[in-house]
Amino acid sequence: QKEVEQNSGPLSVPEGAIASLNCTYSDRVSQSFFWYRQYSGKSPELIMSIYSNGDKEDGRFTAQLNKASQYVSLLIRDSQPSDSATYLCAVNIGTVNSGYSTLTFGKGTMLLVSP
Amino acid sequence: DGGITQSPKYLFRKEGQNVTLSCEQNLNHDAMYWYRQDPGQGLRLIYYSQIVNDFQKGDIAEGYSVSREKKESFPLTVTSAQKNPTAFYLCASSQTGVSQPQHFGDGTRLSIL
Numbered sequence: 001q002k003e004v005e006q007n008s009g010p011l012s013v014p015e016g017a018i019a020s021l022n023c024t025y026s027d028r029v030s031q032s033f034f035w036y037r038q039y040s041g042k043s044p045e046l047i048m049s050i051y052s053n054g055d056k057e058d059g060r061f062t063a064q065l066n067k068a069s070q071y072v073s074l075l076i077r078d079s080q081p082s083d084s085a086t087y088l089c090a091v092n093i094g095t096v097n098s099g100y101s102t103l104t105f106g107k108g109t110m111l112l113v114s115p
Numbered sequence: 116d117g118g119i120t121q122s123p124k125y126l127f128r129k130e131g132q133n134v135t136l137s138c139e140q141n142l143n144h145d146a147m148y149w150y151r152q153d154p155g156q157g158l159r160l161i162y163y164s165q166i167v168n169d170f171q172k173g174d175i176a177e178g179y180s181v182s183r184e185k186k187e188s189f190p191l192t193v194t195s196a197q198k199n200p201t202a203f204y205l206c207a208s209s210q211t212g213v214s215q216p217q218h219f220g221d222g223t224r225l226s227i228l
Contacts (some may be wrong), residue, residue, distance in 0.1 A: 008155075032214050041201070043205055044158070051214060066169070088157065092213045101213040102150040107157040 004091050006106035014114055019076040021109050023089030026070070032092040032101075033065055033072045038108065039085045048074060079113045086110045117142045119220035121206050126161045127201055128193065135221045136191045138206035147189035148207040148217060151175060158205060164189055165211055193225065201226050 003026045012021045019034075031053055036044035050056045050072065052064040061073040071093075076083055086108040094102050119140045140147065144167040145166045150158040160173030164183040178197025183189055193200045198205045203224050206217075 004157075023132050032216075043222045045217060046216050049214075049216050090217075101162055101211075101215075102163060103217060105150075105157040107155070 004089055004104050004106040006087075006109045008107060010109040010112045011109055012112050012114065015079060015080050015081060017079050017113075019079045019113070021074040021076075021087050021089075021105055021111065023072045023074075024070055025072070025089075025104075027091065027093055028070065030091045030093065030101055033063070034073045034090040034103065035061075035063060036088040036090060036105075037085045038088055044088055078082045078110075079111075080096065081113045081115050084111055084113050086096075092104075098100045118216060119208055121204075121207060121220035121223050123223060124221065126223055126225045128225060129156045129228050131195045132224070133192055133194050134200075136193070136204055136206075136225070137193065138189045139187055139189060140206075140208045140220075141209055142218070144208035144218075145186070145188075145211045146209045146215075146217075148181070148182065148209075149173075149179070149189070150205040150207065152205060152222075161191065186189075188207040205206060 005024045035048040037047050038044045048063040050065045056063045060077045064073045089106040090103040090110045093104050122137045148163040149161040152158050159175050161179050162181040164170035170183050180192045205222045206220045207213040209217040
């Protein structure tokens with residue numbers, strides 16, 4: 001069973017701090033990695049995608065990928081109370097012969113940013 | 116505006132009843148997906164489809180059925196064989212290919228009467 005693991009949290013940080021969210025995955029051939037934000041009672045919203053080792057920055061968000069360690073993380077700088085949500089890590093699981101590719105989601109980490 | 120529309124937002128099912136959840140997209144995406152989310156849980160894949168008239172079972176397909184007669188539409192039927200249907204159901208779509216992210220509709224919350 002190919003798995004994506006996240007700490008369920010909650011991760012509590014004060015406003016203005018850096019929040020660090022982590023994710024590990026078991027499938028060595030995974031190629032695409034995504035972070036989604038899900039507010040309570042709402043559907044997931046894509047916030048970052050990363051495909052190669054290293055860092056990718058988009059505004060206050062930075063995704064980091066280390067394929068050798070099978071590890072992907074999301075940093076949120078200058079955290080705001082509006083960032084309080086559950087963050088889902090998703091990893092593609094490709095089926096080489098059929099060409100199909102699906103995403104496997106972690107259970108999510110709840111982030112709480114206090115004013 | 117392009118997007119994914121799920122309806123209804125809330126649905127109640129009686130014992131022994133089949134219910135159908137609607138999912139329509141106007142993003143011109145080839146691939147569509149159905150997920151189930153239980154409280155405190157991640158998303159679990161029910162069915163997915165990459166082209167019209169073709170679909171594949173996901174991890175938890177038992178008690179569910181789908182059809183893909185049009186590119187824009189991917190309805191999910193929750194049959195009476197699904198004994199624990201209470202959950203948040205999410206439809207997603209994407210372009211095909213391993214690098215393509217999925218985009219979600221607003222979801223349908225299904226409960227047992």
